[in-house]
Amino acid sequence: MSRYFLVKIKIEGFRGINNANKPLELKFKTDAVNSVFAANALGKSSVFEALTYAIKGCIPKLDELPAADRSADYYCNLFHCDRKSFIELIFRPDDSSPDVVITVERKPDGTRRVNSPSGHTDPSKFLEKLGSELSFLDHKTFQKFIEDSPLKRGRSFSTLLGSSQLSEYRQILNSLSNAGNINTDFKLNILETKYDSLIRQEQAIRDRINQNFNKITGNQPKDESDHKTIIQDSTNTLNNEQLLKPFFKDKDIISADYDQIRAAIKKAEGSDERQKLTNVIRSISELDKLGSTENEGQQQFQLKTKLNDRATALEKTRGTLFKRLYQAVQEVLETDEWEDPCICPACNSKLRSSLSETIEENLKQYDNVKQAEIDIESLWGVATWPTRLQKLENSNVLGDKDFEKQYLDLLEKFRNKKITTDDVDNAAAHLIKLEGIRTETLSELKKNKATIEESLPASLVTLTQQVEYADQLKAAIEEYRNLTPAIKLSERIGIIKRWKSFIEKASSLFSQAESEYVIDKTASIETLYRGLYSKITKNPEIIPKLIKAEGSEDLHLKLENFYGIGDVAATTLLSESYRNAFAISLYLCAVLNDKPTAQFMVLDDITSSFDAGHQYAMMEMLRNDIARPSNPDGPQLIILSHDGLLEKYFDTLSGSSSWHHQRLLGLPPKGYVLTQAQESNHLRNEAEKCLNDGNTHGAEPLIRQYLEYKILEIIRKVMIPVSLDFSMRDDRKMVKNGLDAIKTAMDLHKAANRLILEPSQVSDFDNIHVPALVANWVNHYATCSASSLSPYVLMGILETIDIVSDCFKYDCSCTGTLKRRFYRNLSKKDCGC
Amino acid sequence: MSAFKFDINMTVDENIELFFTLMKLIDKEMADLLISNIDKMTPLPDQQRHRTTARVSFNKAILEGLENLIKSKKA
Numbered sequence: 001m002s003r004y005f006l007v008k009i010k011i012e013g014f015r016g017i018n019n020a021n022k023p024l025e026l027k028f029k030t031d032a033v034n035s036v037f038a039a040n041a042l043g044k045s046s047v048f049e050a051l052t053y054a055i056k057g058c059i060p061k062l063d064e065l066p067a068a069d070r071s072a073d074y075y076c077n078l079f080h081c082d083r084k085s086f087i088e089l090i091f092r093p094d095d096s097s098p099d100v101v102i103t104v105e106r107k108p109d110g111t112r113r114v115n116s117p118s119g120h121t122d123p124s125k126f127l128e129k130l131g132s133e134l135s136f137l138d139h140k141t142f143q144k145f146i147e148d149s150p151l152k153r154g155r156s157f158s159t160l161l162g163s164s165q166l167s168e169y170r171q172i173l174n175s176l177s178n179a180g181n182i183n184t185d186f187k188l189n190i191l192e193t194k195y196d197s198l199i200r201q202e203q204a205i206r207d208r209i210n211q212n213f214n215k216i217t218g219n220q221p222k223d224e225s226d227h228k229t230i231i232q233d234s235t236n237t238l239n240n241e242q243l244l245k246p247f248f249k250d251k252d253i254i255s256a257d258y259d260q261i262r263a264a265i266k267k268a269e270g271s272d273e274r275q276k277l278t279n280v281i282r283s284i285s286e287l288d289k290l291g292s293t294e295n296e297g298q299q300q301f302q303l304k305t306k307l308n309d310r311a312t313a314l315e316k317t318r319g320t321l322f323k324r325l326y327q328a329v330q331e332v333l334e335t336d337e338w339e340d341p342c343i344c345p346a347c348n349s350k351l352r353s354s355l356s357e358t359i360e361e362n363l364k365q366y367d368n369v370k371q372a373e374i375d376i377e378s379l380w381g382v383a384t385w386p387t388r389l390q391k392l393e394n395s396n397v398l399g400d401k402d403f404e405k406q407y408l409d410l411l412e413k414f415r416n417k418k419i420t421t422d423d424v425d426n427a428a429a430h431l432i433k434l435e436g437i438r439t440e441t442l443s444e445l446k447k448n449k450a451t452i453e454e455s456l457p458a459s460l461v462t463l464t465q466q467v468e469y470a471d472q473l474k475a476a477i478e479e480y481r482n483l484t485p486a487i488k489l490s491e492r493i494g495i496i497k498r499w500k501s502f503i504e505k506a507s508s509l510f511s512q513a514e515s516e517y518v519i520d521k522t523a524s525i526e527t528l529y530r531g532l533y534s535k536i537t538k539n540p541e542i543i544p545k546l547i548k549a550e551g552s553e554d555l556h557l558k559l560e561n562f563y564g565i566g567d568v569a570a571t572t573l574l575s576e577s578y579r580n581a582f583a584i585s586l587y588l589c590a591v592l593n594d595k596p597t598a599q600f601m602v603l604d605d606i607t608s609s610f611d612a613g614h615q616y617a618m619m620e621m622l623r624n625d626i627a628r629p630s631n632p633d634g635p636q637l638i639i640l641s642h643d644g645l646l647e648k649y650f651d652t653l654s655g656s657s658s659w660h661h662q663r664l665l666g667l668p669p670k671g672y673v674l675t676q677a678q679e680s681n682h683l684r685n686e687a688e689k690c691l692n693d694g695n696t697h698g699a700e701p702l703i704r705q706y707l708e709y710k711i712l713e714i715i716r717k718v719m720i721p722v723s724l725d726f727s728m729r730d731d732r733k734m735v736k737n738g739l740d741a742i743k744t745a746m747d748l749h750k751a752a753n754r755l756i757l758e759p760s761q762v763s764d765f766d767n768i769h770v771p772a773l774v775a776n777w778v779n780h781y782a783t784c785s786a787s788s789l790s791p792y793v794l795m796g797i798l799e800t801i802d803i804v805s806d807c808f809k810y811d812c813s814c815t816g817t818l819k820r821r822f823y824r825n826l827s828k829k830d831c832g833c
Numbered sequence: 834m835s836a837f838k839f840d841i842n843m844t845v846d847e848n849i850e851l852f853f854t855l856m857k858l859i860d861k862e863m864a865d866l867l868i869s870n871i872d873k874m875t876p877l878p879d880q881q882r883h884r885t886t887a888r889v890s891f892n893k894a895i896l897e898g899l900e901n902l903i904k905s906k907k908a
Contacts, residue, residue: 185892502863517839
C-alpha cells in the first residue's frame, strides 16, 4: 500500500488567510525536515487548521465551541471577496506513481466539496485514509493525553497504536454477545418458554390420542406419530360393529357423522339412558382435560419472581417526568460540548462523582421495569394455569357448583399492569379450590357412569363408549394437526443458540487476544519511547513506564524510577515540560511504529512548554531519530512554530539539503500572507502595478517592504553576522541596521583579504547603489517626504534594490545552464564554480 | 493465555482478517453472517442509544440470516 508525502499546499480564503486570487503557497520537501515560522498572528495556526480541515473535514477546536458561537461561520476568511475557502494539496506517493492533487472548497453555507484535478477516483476516501491521529500533533493534543482519565487515555493510546479498531471490535462483540441483549433482540427466553409449553401441550394431546385409541381398539398404537394408521385401525374396529357399518362406509373416524351415529344407537336402545351415558362420558372427558399440569407451580413462581423484579425496579424510579429529565441530561453529557461529567448541566454545581454514571444507573432502573414487563407478558402468554382457571370457572360441567369467579378480575389487572404477587397467590389458592371441586365432580361422574352402564345392555354400552372415544380421538388428532409444530420452534431456538454460542466464543477470544495485543505492543515500544524521552529531557534519573492492565482499557503513566524511588505516578510528580516530553515521546514512537498512510506529520507549536535547551534537544531528536532523511522509514516532518529562538535553529539548518525552512510574512486577516519567495515577487509586482497606475502613494510602503525583504535575504543567504538585538527584535530589523551589518561584514572580509565579491560588485555596493538608495529613498521615506518622488524615480529605486541584491550573486554553470546564485558567504561561492 | 493471539507485527486489518479466518474454522455459516453484517455496527456510535439502534438492526439482520439458513437446509 502506498504511503503519501505532502509536497504542496495552497490556501485562499480560509480562517486568517485572505489571499484573494493569490493563494498562500507552501512547498514541502519529502527528504527534509520542513519548518514554517511565523510571528504571532501571521497565519501559522490558519495553515495548521487548513491542513486539518482539508484532510479531516473539520477543525476540532471550532467544533468544540458552544453552538451559540456559530463556529461554522468562521471557517471562511471574513474579508475574502467571495467568502469562499479554497485549499489545494499535492501528495506524492512513495512508490514513484504520479502525484495526487486534491482540492477542497468550502462555501459560506458550510458546504464542502472535494475534487481531484489529477483524477483520483475517490478523493474524499483518500483524504479520510490520510487523517490518522498521528498526522497532526499540537500542544493541546498531548496535553489532553496527559490530563485525561486513565480510561480516556487508554482509548487514545489504542488509537495511537493503531489498535483502536481492535478496541472497537472488542466493544462490538462484547455488546453482541451480552446475554441480556441476545434475549431481548432474539426473544430467546420467550421462544424457549413457548417451546416448553408447546411440548407439554403436544404430550398431553398425544396421551389423549393413545388413551382413546386404546379404549377403542384395546391396543396401544405401534407408532404414536403415525396418525394415518391410528385412524385406519380405529375405523376398522368400529366398522366391525354391525350397527355402525353403514356410517363408516367410505368414511373414517375423522369424517364420520357422530350425530347420525348417536341417533342410530339411541333408536336401537330405545331409552334416554344411553343419552345420559353419552353426556356423562363427555363431561368426564371435559374435566379430564382440565386437570392440572406438572409445572403450574413453577409457572406461578417464575411470574411472581418477575413481578417482584418489576416492583423493586419501580421503587428505584421516579416517574416519567424524571425519566425525561435523565434522558435529557444524558443527551447533554454525551455531546462533545459538555466536557466535564462532574459538573451538573442544570445548575453547574461541581459534583463528587461523574454524573454520567448516576444518570446511567437511574435510566437503567427504567429499563429494568420495561424488561420485567416484557418478561411478565411473555410468561403470562405461555402460562397454562390462567387458561385452566378460566376454563374451570366457565365449565358447563361445574356450572351448578358454588364458587367465586376470579379470572376476569385477574386478567384485567394483568392488562393494566396492576397484577401483584398477592393476586397470583390468591388465584393459585382459588385454582386449588376449583381443582378440588373438579376432582370431586369427576368422581361423582364416574360413579354415575358406572350406574348407567349397569342399566344398559352391555353391547350398547361398549358401542356408545367406543363412539364417544372415537369422537374424542378425532378431536385430539385435529387439535394436534392445528398445533404449531414444536419442531419449527425447536429449529429456530437451536439456530439462535448456535449463534449465541458462536458470538460468545468470538467475543471471548477477541477480548483476550486484544488485551494481550495491547500489552505486547506497549512492551514492544518501551525501549523506543524511553530512548526518545531521555533524548529530550537528558535526565537519566527519571525512567517513564506505561502500565496497561489486562482486561481493562485504562492506561496509567508511571515512573519506573524517580530519583531512586520506583513505581510512582508520572502525572503528579513530573513538571509540565517533562510530562509533555513523555506524551510527545509516545506519539512519535507511535508514528514510527504504526506507519500510517500519511507519511507526513504536522507538528504545531509542540515546544511551547520547553525552555531553549530542551527545545534544542527535542529538535535534534526529531532531526536525527525521527524524521527523514536521517530515519529513512520515518515521517516527513512539517514543523510549525512561532518561536523566534527556534527560528534561529531553523535558519542555521535551512542551508543544508536535509532541512527546508519557510517564513510567513504578511498582514492577515485582511491582507496577504505569503512565504518569503512569494512575498518578494508579490511586493515587486504590486509596487510596479501601482507605479504604472500613477499611484505612488500606494507603491511607497510596498517598495519599503521589498527593500527590507531584500536586505534580510542578503543577510540570511550570505550569512552576514548581525547583532543579537537585530536578530531577536523585529523592531530592530530596520533597513539602515541591515545595510550597516552588511557593510561591517564586508569591511571585515576585505581587511582579512577574504572577500569573494568581484571588485565591481564591492564598488557598486559601496559607492553607487547603497548611497543612492539611502539618499533617494531611505532618508525620504524616514522623513515622510517620499511622496515628492515621481513614479519614474521610484521605478528606478526598485531596479536599484535588485542590483544591490545582485552584488551578492555570481554566475553558476554547475547544472549545465547559467544561473545566478547567492554566494555561500562573503568568502565562498556556493558551488565548485 | 488464550488459544488465539493477534500478531503485533501485522496490521490491524490483517489481524482482524486472521480472526475472521479462525471464526470460519469454528463455524463457517455463523462467521459468514457476522462478517457480512459487521458493517452495521461500525463505526461504533458514541452515544449509547445509537449503539442500541445499531445492535438491534444488526441482530435483526442476523435473525433473517439464521431463518434463511433453516430454509436453505430444508430446500
